[in-house]
Amino acid sequence: MNDPSTKDRILDAAELLLAEQGLNATSLRDITSAAGVNLAAVNYHFRTKDELILAVFIRRVEPMNQLRLTLLDALAPDAPLEDVLGCFFRPVVHMAKHKALVARMYVERRDLFQQIFETHLRPNAQRFAQAFSQRLPGLCRVELGWRLHFLVGLMIHTLAAEPVLRALSGDPEPLKDLDAVVARLVAFGAGGLRAGAAMVEDFHA
């Protein structure tokens, strides 16, 4: 077993410290000294702090993303809307293993979060859009876009939710039962999608 490369040592130390202390509160000097490497090594391997953070995050997002597509492909063509929503939400919710990192990312640097969303998640948003569209007949492209956006809002907001949910619901560990979280998201999302579809016909009539 080889020693991990300098690059990997930086990634590992960064992941730990960024999640623990926060993104802004963690300096590159913190990371490099924890990793036992020189400060300038970050610049060599990642160029900037932002790109290091992106690399740390993408390492975790990529497999999750792959899983979403696999689940979607495995779905029967006549599977109900709720099942599509399950494929959409479940892998993301299960990233809660890295929820400290996700939450930090979301709270402190939503711009980077968004950047990853654009480069890694949006491409297959199209695939999901199609699956939803088939199950919501009569929805135009604009309205479908809005509804997708609402779904993303639900999903993202939930990931960074722990402290808020604790205050709002009284539940001391609101993200513990991941299946229950997914079920809530699916139910709320399906209800919203269907009601939205009905409303729009009135609205545009």
Next chain:
Amino acid sequence: MNDPSTKDRILDAAELLLAEQGLNATSLRDITSAAGVNLAAVNYHFRTKDELILAVFIRRVEPMNQLRLTLLDALAPDAPLEDVLGCFFRPVVHMAKHKALVARMYVERRDLFQQIFETHLRPNAQRFAQAFSQRLPGLCRVELGWRLHFLVGLMIHTLAAEPVLRALSGDPEPLKDLDAVVARLVAFGAGGLRAGAAMVEDFHA
């Protein structure tokens, strides 16, 4: 007509620059030189950059917040769920006048956003929770908390949505027709709340 005070000059210059260039990209030196005041005046009036940003933002949030409560109070006791959602969403959506600032805030410093939410919006979240609860019989406190959280996710996500919605829906100015935005939020939210309520009974059965 008096000259604006140093404090107001800082607030005005800060609001402009923060919205235009972003929070992280705008230095205190940018702000003070645009305002024609000394750097240390910020420290005197606001203590830190974060507190200045908060002051800028709260100046716009406060009237909006007041309006939400006024609308809620004016509602008939038997008004439907959709009307309550209208009071919940409409004033926030109409803050889109300051949407550049809101979006910057949301994207770059969600921690501050959240802080304002806690101090200024949560107190009357309880009032809304009660109004929703009356119209969704049989929903326990935990489930109500989740649903409120989903509503907040919809709302917040929508405010910072312009570029995303443009890409996702093809609509070049997705936030132009504010009433349509509110209608979409209300419909989606009502559908989600009701479906969620039905689901939970199954889920906990």
Next chain:
DNA sequence: GTCTATACTCGGATAGAC
């Protein structure tokens, strides 16, 4: 009570030697 000049410190980035 208000404001200014100035200095301090931290942190990210970079150049160039090895």
Next chain:
DNA sequence: GTCTATCCGAGTATAGAC
């Protein structure tokens, strides 16, 4: 590929003028 040394921008703190 890695390290040393250095630079510069930015937020913050303080002393003192008015």
